[in-house]
Amino acid sequence: MKTFHLNGDAGAGGLVRAEVSKPEPANGEVRIRVEAASLNYRDLLILDRVGQGGLNGRVPLSDGAGVVDAIGSDVQQWRPGDRVAASFFRDWVSGPFKASYVASALGGNTMDGMLAEYVVLPATALVSVPAHLTSVEAATLPCAxxxxxxxxxxxxxxxxxxxxxxxxxxxxxxxxxxxxxxxxxxxxxxxxxxxxxxxxxxxxxxxxxxxxxxxxxxxxxxxxxxxxxxxxxxxxxxxxxxxxxxxxxxxxxxxxxxxxxxxxxxxxxxxxxxxxxxxxxxVTVGSVEHFTTMNRVLTEHTIHPVVDRVYGFDEAPAAYAHLRTGSHFGKVVVEF
Ligand SMILES: NC(=O)c1ccc[n+]([C@@H]2O[C@H](COP(=O)([O-])OP(=O)(O)OC[C@H]3O[C@@H](n4cnc5c(N)ncnc54)[C@H](OP(=O)(O)O)[C@@H]3O)[C@@H](O)[C@H]2O)c1
Missing domain, CATH: 3.40.50.720 (NAD(P)-binding Rossmann-like Domain)
Incomplete structure (x- = not known):
């Protein structure tokens, strides 16, 4: 499958395109075929730190949406074909925030993110995509x-x-x-x-x-x-x-x-x-529960996120460059 990795080596511009094998879901996990991933200001801050080391090989971007492609043996709540988005903090499902959740932020220091064709996450870290939204639109929701x-x-x-x-x-x-x-x-x-x-x-x-x-x-x-x-x-x-x-x-x-x-x-x-x-x-983003409740209100009011510009997968570095100009109005998205 195709992916991008953060890479601090001179000349890589912070990002390199890579081909790796498709991950397999274990018990309790779901594999998502990612259809779109969106960028946040945070992703620029992360890219700026790549040269300092420690991030090489990490898959960037916290925000993505797509379709359930395969499920682990004991997953009850999702079926192949379900449209889902990943929650920003893999481990913050509900209730008050705990400092331990920070390490479960996708696309950051410790967790791979969504700029990959297939991603495996715990079944508890996902939300249903509202029916009125495309995957490009849904990919803008998890962080912003x-x-x-x-x-x-x-x-x-x-x-x-x-x-x-x-x-x-x-x-x-x-x-x-x-x-x-x-x-x-x-x-x-x-x-x-x-x-x-x-x-x-x-x-x-x-x-x-x-x-x-x-x-x-x-x-x-x-x-x-x-x-x-x-x-x-x-x-x-x-x-x-x-x-x-x-x-x-x-x-x-x-x-x-x-x-x-x-x-x-x-x-x-x-x-x-x-x-x-x-x-x-x-405030530090939010939980799966916040995401689910928000989606009900987006559905009730038929709210469509404002998408500024959509880039193709191989154009991900150009999407970062566009966000950095600050000329955007709303969200910048990579569609796979
Ligand atoms: N705490 C959290 O959990 C959390 C979560 C998400 C985001 N954030 C933070 O929230 C901020 C916004 O994130 P984002 O992803 O929405 O950013 P973004 O989409 O990149 O927004 C950038 C926009 O901010 C505006 N801006 C820049 N400097 C400004 C200033 N001095 N005064 C007023 N507006 C200014 C500009 O809009 P105009 O062109 O219209 O002037 C610029 O286009 C970032 O600092 C990000 O790190 C924090």
Whole structure:
């Protein structure tokens, strides 16, 4: 079967195409014929570390969807032909997060990912693909979709009448926007591009701010909300956005801390949190249970993920390069 491996050797560009034998499912495992895999900002961070060693030979990309191809002898819940997606953390099935789940993140330091024609995973690490979604669309859900769902809905309880701020128009941000539109929350989008803001408006965003033209976007946001601010914030930027997020949060609001788009280790001035009785909620993707619940809501509201561009399997390095430009709107996908 065909796959890509991370490879730090000079000249490989971090990725090499490989042919390896098809894996066989053991008891309790399922083999998936992967039809599509999607990229996340995390995959750029991983590729950037390949040269430091330790990742050579690992299959990248956490997110993929396809069809069950073979099952181990004691698998009850899946049959060949079922359409499935893999959950980001192989071992986080349900209940609260445990630090031990980190090592089970697909396509990272310790686990192979989905950029392979066939993948074997435990039966408990999979979810059914909603019937209205193609495999390309379903492949966008495991990291970006579940992160937005877990943070905004499962943890921060966003719903009708709330006001959500999303930063940029990448994968997590647009899932947040779509969930806000579906659940009756008002959405504020900040972006570097007026053209992308127009597209966000067409998706239901009502307050649109270009953060390049308006670096004090927190001031503009407060003016546009009559001084109330946003009840929910998808904090995706990190050090470059955190203080402005704190200045944008409404009384009793919730900042869902997710991203590192401007780097790691924000040192925010937290005084405002106290005066506004606001909360910060830290989020690391989510569980199989979160994914399954989200899929019910995607089905109920017929939500289709926003796919920016689809690449062929052998074009996977070009898909990474496209994501790195930041010109995308929504998700970048590799179709097998
Ligand atoms: N904690 C978790 O479990 C978790 C899960 C998923 C993602 N994340 C993190 O969340 C972030 C987003 O991930 P993603 O995969 O959705 O990324 P992505 O699709 O690559 O989104 C990138 C977009 O972010 C916007 N952006 C960049 N710098 C910005 C800034 N200073 N202010 C506002 N927007 C900015 C740009 O949108 P415009 O072109 O519109 O400006 C850019 O196109 C990343 O840091 C990622 O590591 C964390």
């Amino acid at each position: 979709g579940v992160t937005a769902w877990h943070g905004l809905i499962a943890r921060a309880g966003m719903g009708k009448g709330d006001t959500l701020l999303v930063q940029g128009t990448g994968g997590v941000a647009l899932f947040g926007l779509q969930l806000a539109a579906a659940l009756g929350a008002r959405a504020i989008v900040i972006s570097s591009s007026d053209e992308k803001l127009d597209r966000a408006k067409a998706m239901g965003a009502s307050i649109l701010i270009n953060y390049r033209d308006t670096p004090d976007w927190d001031v503009a946001l407060m003016q546009a909300t009559d001084g109330k601010g946003a009840s929910h914030i998808l904090e995706l930027g990190g050090p470059g956005t955190y203080d402005r997020s704190l200045r944008s949060v409404a009384s009793g609001g919730k900042i869902v801390q997710i991203g590192v788009l401007t780097g790691f280790g924000p040192k925010p001035d937290l005084a405002r949190l106290q005066w506004e009785n606001a909360d910060i909620i830290g």
